[in-house]
Structure formats: C-alpha cells, structure tokens
Amino acid sequence: TLTRERIRLEDRAVKMSVKTVGKEKVGVLDIPGFYVGLTDDVKVQLQKLEKQNVSSIVIDLRSNGGGALTEAVSLSGLFIPSGPVVQVRDNNGKVREDSDNDGVVYYKGPLVVLVDRFSASASEIFAAAMQDYGRALIVGEPTFGKGTVQQYRSLNRIYDQMLRPDWPALGSV
Template identity: 95%
Template sequence: GKGTKTRTVTLTRERIRLEDRAVKMSVKTVGKEKVGVLDIPGFYVGLTDDVKVQLQKLEKQNVSSVIIDLRSNGGGALTEAVSLSGLFIPAGPIVQVRDNNGKVREDSDTDGQVFYKGPLVVLV
C-alpha cells in the first residue's frame, strides 16, 4: 500500500529427492512367517513397474503375505493408482471420477492378469 517499503526476498528451492518418493520394500518376520512390506509414499509415473520388481524380489524371499502401506501417501497420478490396483485383481472397476459437470467416468482394470495372488493387506 501507500507509504510501504518494497522488500526483496530470495527463495532457494530445495532439490526434490526422487528416491524419497519411490516405493520402498522390506521384509518383516512375524512368528515363523516372512511378510513383505511395500511403503508407497506417492503414485508417481512408473510406480506400477517398480512395484512389480519389488513383488518379484519378495517372491524370491518366500514371503507368505504382502502389506501395502499407503499411510504416508500424498497422492499423485490417478493412472498409476489404477494400474497398481490392477496388479492384484483380474479385472473390474477401480475408481469412479466425477467431473465438474457431474459426469461420472469409471476407470477399470481390463487386462485379466493378476501379478500377485497371495494374502494382501492395504494400510490407509
């Protein structure tokens, strides 16, 4: 406003570390069982392929079940969320999206393939 001083402020943007956003895999021992844990902090482009690689690693470690941890997930690409969900179901609707005109679109998994068929827990 009138009579105020202009100040110049310099902001320095920090580098975004992509490895902090990538899926992280670990194996926990519960009793005599080995449980695979996939921590997914966001739905980034390429997530589904990364999860496939991690699931293959878990299979080689003979885990009895898998936990997908979405509790720290900040969102991201809906296409990746749909694609990821498709790894665990043969086919069917995954999500409905309503646009600002009220039109509803349904995104489904249609490939008929299941990448992981064992016991699965999703933490949200």
C-alpha cells in the same frame, strides 16, 4: 549463503523390506506417493518378494497424500483380475469409469493395506478398490476423505492478452 543441492527422488519411491513374524516372512511395500511409474516399480518389488518366498504382503499407505489417479488404477490392477476401480463424475455430470482390463493378477496371496488420517486421494482409491474386491484387509484409522480428483487441462492457447480497466491494451501504447 544459499547452497543448491540435488533432489533425491528415490526418497519418494516405493521401498521394499521383509519382516520375519514367527516362522513367516512378510513383505512390506512402503508407498509414500502415487508417482508416475509407481506400478512398474511395484511390479519389480513384487518379483523380489516372490523370490524371497514371502507368505503375505503389507502395503503401507500411511501419510500417503495421493498422486496420479492413473497409478491408483493400474496399481489396483496388480491385485485384481479385472474390473472397475473408480468412477469419476466431471463438472458436466458425465461419469467416466476407470478400470483394470488386462486380466492379469501379479500377486494373489494375502494382502494388508495400512492407512491413516493422512492417507488421501489416490491412496484412498486404491485402498477402497482392495476392500471392494475383498482383496485386502484395510488396517488403521479413517482416511482423509478427500472424495475428489483433479487433473491438468490444456487451455489450448499460446497466450492470453492482459487487459487493464480503462487503459489501452498493453503493447498498443
């Protein structure tokens, strides 16, 4: 028999912990994926880490296959004052620049980003932005190297008519 069980989405949410290294407290944010709402969740965790007086933060993106590009951009914005995060070239060759423009840095302290060969897409974009802005030390192995983004596009139609070769259209027989 097949039993239906509830899916626990919190398994995919950001997790926060504090490690003691010598006399220092280090905050660790484990981010398994770039889901919609990640940046807001990380803001909450950053406030908790601030109350615990951590001296630095480690962001763990190992085995993070990516997710929402918008979250990669907005999460980057928590650690940089403002500026471009990524450029995307569409199939027509037009380049769009996604930037952080709010001018607010939510965490200014030392930052380390952990990556591995399974870190891809949005996680690579975030790690690259942190490296490009000199904001974090990137530690680990070379990432997946996806280099592309995808997005959902509405086809702006309610239905398509299915045609069969050499047969009348369905519904006309």
